[in-house]
Amino acid sequence: MEPETREEPEARDDLEAEDEQGCTVYGLYDQDLTHKTILVGDSGVGKTSLLVQFDQGKFIPGSFSATVGIGFTNKVVTVGEVKVKLQIWDTAGQERFRSVTHAYYRDAHALLLLYDITNKSSFDNIRAWLTEIHEYAQSDAVIMLLGNKADMNSGRVIKREDGERLAREYGVVFMETSAKTGVNVDLAFMTAAKELIGRCLELPKEPKFQINDIIEQNPQKSGCCGFT
Numbered sequence: 001m002e003p004e005t006r007e008e009p010e011a012r013d014d015l016e017a018e019d020e021q022g023c024t025v026y027g028l029y030d031q032d033l034t035h036k037t038i039l040v041g042d043s044g045v046g047k048t049s050l051l052v053q054f055d056q057g058k059f060i061p062g063s064f065s066a067t068v069g070i071g072f073t074n075k076v077v078t079v080g081e082v083k084v085k086l087q088i089w090d091t092a093g094q095e096r097f098r099s100v101t102h103a104y105y106r107d108a109h110a111l112l113l114l115y116d117i118t119n120k121s122s123f124d125n126i127r128a129w130l131t132e133i134h135e136y137a138q139s140d141a142v143i144m145l146l147g148n149k150a151d152m153n154s155g156r157v158i159k160r161e162d163g164e165r166l167a168r169e170y171g172v173v174f175m176e177t178s179a180k181t182g183v184n185v186d187l188a189f190m191t192a193a194k195e196l197i198g199r200c201l202e203l204p205k206e207p208k209f210q211i212n213d214i215i216e217q218n219p220q221k222s223g224c225c226g227f228t
């Protein structure tokens with residue numbers, strides 16, 4: 001029997017266009033979207049670790065190596081029937097790189113703003129970060145506040161409720177994450193992806209994320225997230 005052959009649709013540049021919400025439609029049949037997500041927050045809060053956990057499913061313990069400048073990783077995720085390419089920019093938290101990283105805010109569709117639940121100053125600086133985000137990013141960008149290092153409960157100095165309250169005040173989504181154990185890491189990126197997809201395609205309206213599902217799937221990981 002002759003092997004079945006199927007013609008691939010030709011790549012057509014004229015069919016690839018990005019609208020103002022970053023909804024890029026590739027090719028004739030696939031509706032693949034690409035979104036730019038940027039990780040921001042003080043140095044040492046765990047931005048690079050969060051990205052490595054999301055991308056590679058691992059945590060590399062050991063000495064801290066601060067990011068220099070900015071780097072990016074592409075990660076394709078599937079939300080329902082829709083494939084989304086997340087282009088994730090990992091910024092350096094150190095003050096001296098601030099002017100470099102500001103330039104990237106403008107193109108971001110989603111910003112994940114991290115603090116470290118064991119580091120008070122990283123939490124105190126969140127208001128300043130949000131001021132910068134409002135100054136440099138698009139006004140309709142998705143913003144999420146993440147309290148990272150949720151595995152370090154013994155060293156905790158910021159209560160979950162404090163994070164929730166601040167997020168509520170600014171009208172942003174909140175959850176606690178751990179780049180070490182992986183708790184809520186996928187959820188954080190997927191929540192941003194879902195929110196962005198919802199803007200591009202007319203998907204059935206779902207809650208921003210379903211906390212009960214997560215608790216059922218990961219009973220040991222419960223109690224680490226909240227939302228506004």
Ligand SMILES: Nc1nc2c(ncn2[C@@H]2O[C@H](COP(=O)(O)OP(=O)(O)OP(=O)(O)O)[C@@H](O)[C@H]2O)c(=O)[nH]1
Pocket residue numbers: 041042043044045046047048049050060061062063064065066067068091092093094148149150151152177178179180181
């Ligand atoms: N226990 C624990 N340690 C973490 C977690 N996330 C990061 N760390 C540790 O915190 C330190 C800083 O992590 P990074 O991911 O490099 O921090 P960063 O935000 O990228 O820092 P800059 O690149 O300087 O902006 C490293 O030693 C990590 O191993 C976490 O969720 N739990």
Ligand SMILES: [Mg+2]
Pocket residue numbers: 047048049065066067090091092093
């Ligand atoms: Mg880093």
